[in-house]
Amino acid sequence: MVDQRDPHAGLHSEHGALAGEHPGRVRNPVIKVHDLAWLEFEKPDLERAAVFARAFGFTPVLSTAHELHLRGTDPGAPCVLIRKGARSRFLGPAFLAAARADVLRLAEATGRRVAKLPDTLGGVVVDLPDPAGLRVRVVSDPHELPALPPQEPHTLNFGHEVRRANAAQRPPRAPARVQRLGHVVLQTTKYRQTLDWYLEHLGLIVSDFLYHPGRRDHGPVMSFVRCDRGSTPADHHTLALTLGPANRYLHSAYQVADLDALAAGGEYLRDHGYHHSWGIGRHIQGSQIFDYWRDPDGFMVEHYSDGDMFDNTLEPGWAPMTASGLAQWGPPATADFLGLKPGRESLRELRALFAALREDNEFDSRRFLGLLKVARS
Template structure:
């Protein structure tokens, strides 16, 4: 047993770039966004979406016949905007600019038009399009929702430190209160062009690159990207982009108070009959404790806690992309999480593979072989 090899050996990405590899940042970006503002969706059944959202830990900040706004307990904008539509689809992310002048600068540089946002959001915004044809909204000056009561982390007795005496831990099975939106993960057939677009237009910087095993010389296929606020630490990633056979939403993540809130909230979701996709575990890139769920419309959403924070001085790490390298501990990544569980979603992705291989993009036959290898390593 003493000679047993650590399966995560070599998967941590503290190792930096080689000469000539991507630097992970743009030399002269147009603006530098400071955070993600919200995500926008269309769904046909707002009532069903709201019931799940409350069980997941959101609070409704706006409800009309055709629109639903969901917020966390932290002050700021809503986390999620859902509009009534004929089918379920992801419309795109919104990012928070530091100043309305940045919105105008982006509009001028791209030929887009800046315009006031509707009530009750307030502020000004500009709609752009990334190389995957996804609408990306950049906003500033939006109205701030006040803070709500949140779940405070429990007091732990740890080695050599007893902070709690004559008191017991009894976290209730209740929704894990969402504090804020953490990140969104997107898949694209034009990974390198899309990555560079976000770095050049929004001033984001890469925390970690992943490459397919045996294909590092062809460049990375996934990047975890953070906002650049100089010496102020920010989330390890606010956006992650991965190469794949289709342009689509992968998942979004929402911070909760601590491990107990996450775990007890998961038991609450199970009690209500909702589907856990994968968890509980701790990631490698970003270090978050995670728990993934499927909402009733099939979207993958994540509770997370205890993520890494980096300032602008940290250079990108590089590591191979493998299924076993997705977590430091926890159950193996599930077929549902990896997108290979038999069903409509996997069938749709399989059809996308054949389409992508016939088109002019970055997802070629060698990349397909690399992606298939990921699931078995």
Template sequence: MSSDVLDDSHRDLHSEQGALPGEHVGRASDPVIKVHDIAWLEFEKPDLAAAEVFAHAFGFSTVHRSAGELVLRGTLAGPPCVIVRKGVRSRFLGPAFRAADAHDLLRLSSATGTNVRALPEHLGGVVVDVREPAGALVRVVADVIDHPELPSQPAHTYNFGAAEHPRINATQRPPREPARVERLGHVVLQTDRYRASLDWYLKHLGMIVSDFLFFPGQRERGPAMSFIRCDRGDTPADHHTLAMTLGPRNRYVHSAYQVADLDALAAGGEHLKELGYQHSWGIGRHIQGSQIFDYWRDPDGFLVEHFSDGDLFDASLEPGWAPMTASGLNQWGPPATPDFLGIAPGKEPAREALAMASSLRSDNEFDLHRLLGLLKVARS
């Protein structure tokens, strides 16, 4: 592909500018395997009943329930979206990615010195558990059970512009009901070893970067966030299946679940609001990924997103580069809220502040200059 074509892609599709000479290329030359997609996310929570009530209001369906585990799915055919295990406290356990087949798990197992083992019967298939450089658990699965498709949100008929008016003598009344989750789209994670973790995902799971963000005034120090997609060759994949950002500690940031359209997202949000759940930010449209978004807090404080109309890229597109700013998070919609940015009063921001102090005394990538860059992002 010529540099002119890549430059046009940067301007027209996903970024104002591409990489400068010597900057990160956003992919590994010879990855161990190439994961096909994200499979599910795993959490621990003390109250599975409350977790299930919120899950149904958010738009999930229960596919398996026991005294110690809750498994949630979307309407599209495939594996579950979320697995919640009963625990003494609420915490994120890690993501699971789906390999093309079990042979990939053997290659990953050999490269990482781990074992392939069977998953429980209600999940099916096999798994390899590995640790990335920051110590976070990453699961790669194959041959898991694909559940059949469920009824999806009814499609709407739209009257657009002056030429097309297919809806005559009929009203448009989307009900205020749960926005039916179709599938898990992506997870966003923070790490204090961003570059090492990023390179690990590219090398071991064969993922590729769609967009890099850097702290304002610190481009020469390299990126501080990346939006990473699966490499499916000529077959388009979500703009990002995983996003990683540099911060003072390793933590879950949010996860995103696809719904049918803006009406489903908005009416589903009204339903959650009527039930008294906490709205975090939205409705708006992102820049990186272009999704229409709406963010909510579950009863345990985890940030979850309804999204629709996201970008799809094939493997030919090179990474874009842009500065990281709070005002650059959306093309339209309300400004990012203190809750979404993690600066509203509360336990989680307090933990983040304590982590900032301790991380500056630790062996990681989050130094004083990076801290100043992150604070500048929050003020932007």
């Protein structure tokens, strides 16, 4: 009898795991976080940060000489917290626990202390260091800000399906209104150790693994990781981790209403002299329509729309990591996006590369050669 079962049933990718490869989840994590709550930064010029934030599409909800809180139109906590500091740096992510009891359970399991958050945020927090040394916060019960008027998506005609008649389409060249924080992408010299830490402690599950071309047997070097909300779909990735020569922030992504909001908002940013990094295009892993920008401090931020949403039944996909495989359509990935553009950032990365090759971590000479192959692909 011929087996008629679909070999890719339960997968979203053409290729699933081979025997013995990473399963992309753990059986009994300490807790399962519900979402990414916010990201925290330090910057020396909060006024300049606020001007860019408005142009990008955030709404400031707290602005003092020492602190800036930025929100989207969705209800909930602010999605970016910026504190005044001597230099620009990423402090770390905060994940939202499903319940306060989860914060207590995580604190007990790790020997950490639960603390109250400031009155401006509300709720409680436990702070943990991940294996790369990044401070990871898990919070519960922060104050929930009410929803703001959203930027409505446009009514579109699809082929012969007419939904809009006797009306012109005129999206304004204005800031895209950020709806919410979607994900953060981090680079680490301890990729496998860091990935397993997030799966074990926060209950995240892998949507997609990437490996260096021709080196799958050496294991994955990047993962797109989502929250496990059971049968309720969650973003394809809330966190993405990639192996590299330094532990650092790569970019964060913020959802907007649709392609018109993203494109017209990008024109507004361009008109105001901000640096465009890459886009517009559509990703493969996650399927988002994307557009990447740099803020005045050099941090990369992404507008996106129409991302994949997965429940916990889908198993990880596996694919080679290539520069050309970053998008289904759109312009080729730029040197700026890939971190290859000459400048201070690429110089720092080069210095980190030589330092990493001398240290005991996962970024060894084999991984370096694999990364060169990715850049040429």
